[in-house]
Amino acid sequence: MSSTRMIFAKISMFVSRNKIALILTVLVISILVKLGFWQLDRAEQKRQLFADYAEQQLPLNLNDPTAAEPERYASVEISGQFEANRYFLLDNQILNGQVGYQVIGLLTPQPALSDTLVLVNLGWVPVGSNRAELPQLELPQGVLTIPGRYYQPSEFGFQLSDHILEQGPWPQRIQRLDIESLSELTQLPLAPYVVLLSEQAEFGWPRQWQPQVMAPEKHQAYALQWFSLALACVVVFIFASRSRTKTTEE
Incomplete structure (x- = not known):
């Protein structure tokens, strides 16, 4: 003691x-x-x-206005038609070590969900030899059923430019998928989510949606x-x- x-x-x-x-x-x-x-x-x-991404379930129909809001990365499908000459190019996207854009199409749902346009990420394309010239792409035409994953972008994200949107003729280059800001800047009625086109879909461009995080x-x-x-x-x-x-x- x-x-x-x-x-x-x-x-x-x-x-x-x-x-x-x-x-x-x-x-x-x-x-x-x-x-x-x-x-x-x-x-x-x-x-x-990773658990949300790996979970398998029957796709939810986003054309159904009575459907509950899907969970992150939930399997979804939506029918509609893309704007032919209007799409966003999300800048500074890397695939297999190469810099490029992600192509964000504007889909008019059919049957329509009021006058809302849905953003659909169709995959990745390279920048090309001259950044001043944006890729001129042909988006899928006609009424399509889009299989994919439901995703709500974070309001914070990496960007090199102070401007989210480089306004000008379509296509328009964007630095971040801030949907609310893009809707205000373009005066387009954008839905508050993105559909990531299924990796198994036969149209679109190369895409890898598995989270690339630590x-x-x-x-x-x-x-x-x-x-x-x-x-x-x-x-x-x-x-x-x-x-x-x-x-x-x-």
Whole structure:
């Protein structure tokens, strides 16, 4: 019992003489632990993302106005007709190491959903030798049934230009799929989602929709590193406390 009191007395003496070191140590450990839990949270988000993509279900009919809103990456289908000469080109998209655009067609649903246009991502095309000349493409014509996946773009995303839309003749180059802003800028009644054309569809351009993000296991590995660093700080502080206490006694 007396030895325990002596140990606490020594630690108290060290802490009273090294308050700044203690505060800094606690602050660093708190940051490291917080980073560890943040990585675990990111791992769970990525795990759910891959689970949503992998889930197989019967396609939901987006032409049905009474249908519930689909989940992320849910299988859907919609019938309609593409605008012949109006489409967006989403800039800075990479496929197999090559830079290009994703072709975003404007689909008029049939039967119509009021006057709303639905964005359909038809796949990837290369930039070409001259960025000043946008690809002139022939979109599929006639009434089609579009199989795909339901997707709602994030309002935040990578872009090189400050302008979301480069206004001018169609096609129009865009830097981000901010649907609300695009609807305001173009005065088009755009639905608040995108249909990613199925990779098995016979029309469109090359496309890969599986999420290209860091795997959950990597986030867990980073979390372990942060927690290990926090533990190392605790160990170093304890050893430093003992060494300083012994030196003081001598």
